[in-house]
Amino acid sequence: MAEPTRIRAQVLGGKTTVRILMNHEMESGHRKDGAGKIVPSWFIQEVSVSLNGKVILDADFGPSVSKNPYLQFVIKGGKAGDKLSLSWRDNRGQTRTDEASVA
Amino acid sequence: MKTALTQNANRRDSLKQIASLACLLACVGYSSFAEAAYNKAAFDSKSVNEAIKFQGAGSISESKEVLLNAPDYAENGAAVALGVSTAMAGVRKILILIEKNPASLAASFEVSEWIEANFSTRVKMSQTCDVYAVAIMADGRALFSKKEVKVTIGSCGA
Numbered sequence: 001m002a003e004p005t006r007i008r009a010q011v012l013g014g015k016t017t018v019r020i021l022m023n024h025e026m027e028s029g030h031r032k033d034g035a036g037k038i039v040p041s042w043f044i045q046e047v048s049v050s051l052n053g054k055v056i057l058d059a060d061f062g063p064s065v066s067k068n069p070y071l072q073f074v075i076k077g078g079k080a081g082d083k084l085s086l087s088w089r090d091n092r093g094q095t096r097t098d099e100a101s102v103a
Numbered sequence: 104m105k106t107a108l109t110q111n112a113n114r115r116d117s118l119k120q121i122a123s124l125a126c127l128l129a130c131v132g133y134s135s136f137a138e139a140a141y142n143k144a145a146f147d148s149k150s151v152n153e154a155i156k157f158q159g160a161g162s163i164s165e166s167k168e169v170l171l172n173a174p175d176y177a178e179n180g181a182a183v184a185l186g187v188s189t190a191m192a193g194v195r196k197i198l199i200l201i202e203k204n205p206a207s208l209a210a211s212f213e214v215s216e217w218i219e220a221n222f223s224t225r226v227k228m229s230q231t232c233d234v235y236a237v238a239i240m241a242d243g244r245a246l247f248s249k250k251e252v253k254v255t256i257g258s259c260g261a
Contacts (some may be wrong), residue, residue: 015219018116028227030205045141054219064201064209064226066182072223073212 007100009075009084014079017103018049020071022088028063044069044088052083053076080103146208151200151235151238154208158198160237160245169248171236172223180228180254187236188221191246196239197222228254 003023009016022044029041041063050056057073082102089095126236155163155217174184187197197212209226220238228234231254237247 001235028205031250031260052215054217056215058213058215059222060141060146060211062206062208062210064206064228066225066227070223070225071188074219074221076217076219 005086005088005096005098007084007086007098009082009100010068010103011078011080011102014077016075016082018073018084019073020049020069020073020086022047022069022071022086024066024088024090026061026069027068030063042090042092044090045055047071048087048088049073050085052099053085062073104201112135112154116211138195139172142211145211146206148207148250149205151202151207151233155198155237155239155245156157156202156238157158157245158196158211159246160239161243163237163247165248166238166246169236169238169246169249171234171248171250173250173252176255177228178255180230180256182225183228183234183254184223184225186223187235188219189238191238191240192212194220194238194240195241197240198235198237198239199226200237201223201226201228201232202235203259204229209237228252230254237240 005020009018017025023042025042027042031039032040043063044061046060048055070093080102085099086094087097124125142157145154147152148157168191169189177183185199187199194214197214199209200207210224212222215222233249233251235247236247237245239245
């Protein structure tokens with residue numbers, strides 16, 4: 001099972017900056033292993049972030065996104081204690097959801 | 104989205120907006136992982152132009168309003184930090200594309216009313232090439248800015 005996603009969200013000047021670090025190999029499907037065989041692609045395809053249960057961001061990734069994807073975005077408003085939830089699904093159909101509070 | 108619809112007096116434009124709204128709704132869906140949401144055609148595209156077209160854009164033009172924050176040199180192509188932002192109103196989607204990667208489109212972000220059109224992430228780059236930041240507007244225009252990032256050590260097959 002994949003490691004937890006790290007989520008940090010801070011209110012500053014009426015905006016909330018969210019920083020996310022997902023844990024995923026993000027294999028591109030172009031890399032070869034030691035034996036010269038292509039390592040099959042394995043990457044996060046869909047990311048969904050909700051604030052207090054409402055979806056605020058939908059993102060799609062291709063295999064070009066780095067290993068352990070980093071994502072930063074800005075919420076208009078937001079306050080300490082708001083609940084953030086992030087879900088991802090990869091091309092093998094595995095999913096993971098993590099939650100954090102706005103600080 | 105609703106205000107954009109009512110503001111528009113021109114019927115043809117209204118129809119276009121209805122179409123784009125329908126597309127948007129179809130893409131977003133109610134469950135966060137609707138099966139139709141992942142735009143495979145766009146992510147499989149080999150060229151920047153093709154990928155942008157598959158994301159539902161009409162005309163494509165360069166714009167200074169789209170800001171791309173990218174390094175001049177990337178020592179390691181496995182993780183190149185990129186930032187894209189724009190202060191324009193009516194942005195539907197933000198795309199990040201890497202021209203010479205096996206598939207150009209790296210990521211797409213849906214801009215909702217609760218967030219700003221301002222995203223940062225890290226991407227893999229197989230070689231030195233142009234990085235594109237694209238804002239797809241509610242009216243179907245695609246506005247981009249680009250910057251060449253020189254890669255010293257390419258990612259092993261981005």
